[in-house]
Amino acid sequence: MAVILVLLIIVVCIEIPGYFENNYINILKNSSLNLVMAAGMLCVLLVGSIDISVAAVLELSAAVAGVLMRDGHIQSVGMMFAVGILIGALAGFLTGVLTSYGRILPIIVTLGMTYVCRALIPMDFILGMDKIARIDLTDSFKDFILQKFLGLPLIIYITLAVVLLIGIFLKYTKTGRSLYAVGSNVKAAAMRGVNVNLTKVLAHTICGATAGMAGIMRLAEYNAIEKGACNGGEMYVIAACVLGGVSVMGGYGKMIGVVIGAALIATIDSAIPQLFIDATMMKEFFKGILILAAILLNVLFQRASNKRMKMKESAK
């Protein structure tokens, strides 16, 4: 279904001559942050949980790593990613333990985690500064992510690697399949010997780790981070998953769908300023309308195909 939607959008884009040729790198680049987080979100949605703290985790990991770099504790790019992923994974782990072993509803835990992460953003209250700026970062880190390799910026390769890794993990490993099992039927999964609680913790940890990684990527791309910089970003992550046909009930969803969903949002983002003159305001307006319409259209398509299936069965 999502494929049809993307085709529709692309047809619209052809209205502007040469649009796709000029912009596909931008589309890929703009969707990359959202896509990395959406890949983690997919794991969480698969086990029937949800995480609305990813944007706050992103800010936290970027801020902590940025402070460490500013104070000269870290120089290398690899260490930055290690720190970011570690912080994200820790936050995700905590969320996972509270939801699975603590039996609190995930939306409440992650709402609380949003407060906690935003409050912990360190430069705010320890150092009395309110942002990490360009001068705080080393040159090698600033240049790293947009370096071109075979004509594409490195950020796209990193995103691709994360997506492939999680996609293969979900599809071809036993642990990955158990995520689907837990999401579709908890009791059946437990009877088959899947450790339900541990699987949920794992899913949340992966989601946190991707959010932490996205934080470092964002810091490298924009060279700045401040508190609330990504406010509301979690909504676009969830929207990308839902547009990609992932069920919020758990148990159903494919990585390829998530990729299409994220690409769809990025396409909307970059196409509208070219279609209209009064760009920035119209962009917000159309983004809202198009995402809502896409979510609803997805359901209508599904209903139509279900009906057709039923008619076929009754014809037999």
Next chain:
Amino acid sequence: MKRKSPLKAYSWEFMLVGLLVVLWIIFEIKDSSRGRDVFNFARMMSGMSVYMLYSFMALGMALILGMGDIDISVGASATLSAAVMGVLYRSMTSGGMANGPAFAIAILACLATGCLCGFLNGFLITRFRELFPMIVTLGTMLFFRGFCYLFLGGETLKFENDATWALLKKLYNGSIEIGSVSFPTIILWFLGFAAVFYIFLHKMSGGRKLFAIGENRISSRCSGVNVDRFELLMFVVCGFMAAVSALFYIGCASATVRADAMQGYEMYAIAVAVLGGFSTSGGKGNIIGVVLSVLIFGVMKKGLGTLFGFSDSTVNLAVGIVLILASLLPNIVQYISHKKQLKKQQTDIQAFPSGKP
């Protein structure tokens, strides 16, 4: 039928009262050790009105959570209502209309916009049952926010300082003397709304229907509740409450509205309602709990901020931890009592191996 003892039936509310008392004692000790009288009832009341803006949304949210739904578009629909009100007011007064009637029409339009937003939410949720309320309202949140940008653009809407405007400010900032204590009007408004909601939710058939839907949607449909229509109505009420808090927002925030105002208020509203005992899975909750949790949030923010001199983000840290701990506590209690029960069963079996006492 045996009735539950009040201690058990209102255990959550008693816990909240306990938390409030503990907070109050801590702040009182801290205050007296500093030798200043910052922390008295009257000052607390006036200081708290800053944190009351989202409490109106929390009342509407309580209805939605009671049905097992969720509405994360309230912040955006409040901003949209405020934007519609401001644009309408400006165009009417510049068109030569007198301030008074223009103002009345603008307020009505604000409330109507809120209801319309709620109606759209309810309509989509009841028509598209495949989608979770969270996803639908996520979509409408972006949609409403987009409309705000369409209406306002990047500008900050300012309301002229005239006599009619002072009315709305008084609504928010004014105070009424009762005895020796002066209550800010916003708290009285809140208590008034809370009383109406309490009567509806706990003394009328509507509340029974609402909790029945939250408990089991299908069985309540089978027992003759028009689930779709009732749910739609509740969403309209929730949108209305969002518009009400938009009115107070304009009254408080120096009469300006921007397209990105009130972002994240929905999360505050959910946090207040959840701490008040409404679970997101529906079917339980009490308005008294919501009132108490509004007080706790207000006291905690005010007390930690002014007495301990903590920054805003540290206070938010405390809010987040309290939210998580408060939802963890009943689960732990349940777990322990469940273990006790199991143990008791085991000893019973050992005492009477034949299975007959």
